[in-house]
Amino acid sequence: MDLERALTASAAGMAAQSVRLRVVAENLANRDSTGNSPGAEPYRRHTVxxxxxxxxxxxxxxxxxxxxxxxxxxxPERYEPSHPAADERGYVRTPNVDSLIEVMDMREAQRSYGANLSVIETTRAMLLRTIEALRG
Structure with a gap:
């Protein structure tokens, strides 16, 4: 039945957007995570x-x-000579996470998740109406 297929496709879309939202959350949580020693690489933004x-x-x-x-x-580099990860010039390498981009990704994931949820709700309503008509 095509309604079952709609549920399958929408559920997969919701699962994929859930992963995307988790990655955005990790990026935002680590946007200030620098290395611990001079020259150490800071957190690198993850993508899906x-x-x-x-x-x-x-x-x-x-x-x-x-x-x-x-x-x-x-x-990006930030001048902070007292930081443990500062190089000989006093600069600390910071993560390549841009909060604005992460918020845009988060909103896009939210819209996609919501659209898939709407499909599931509509499909469920159609199935319930069909069951009621068959009982009828």
Whole structure:
């Protein structure tokens, strides 16, 4: 039944967006995590890559997390000579996490999750109406 397939696709979408939200939370939680010694690498922003996959049991194209990777790029530096991770110039390498980007990713994940939840709620209502009509 196509309604079951809609549930499968939406549930996969919600699961994928849940992972994305967790990664955003980790990035925000570590946005100030520097290294402990001079030259040590600070926290590097994590990214989520999605991929389409066909659910073999139902034949439904679903989304899944393909990879949780790290963002490339340089680390910003902050002048803080008393920090244990400060180099000989007094600069500390800081994480490449931009709070604005993380909040945008969080809101996009929230909208996608909400859209998938709406599909599930609508599908559930349709199934209940069908059951009521059959009892009828």
């Amino acid at each position: 890559t999605f991929a389409s996959q066909v659910d073999r049991a139902t034949g439904v194209a679903t989304v899944q997390v393909q990879k949780i990777g790290t963002a490339a790029g340089d680390f």
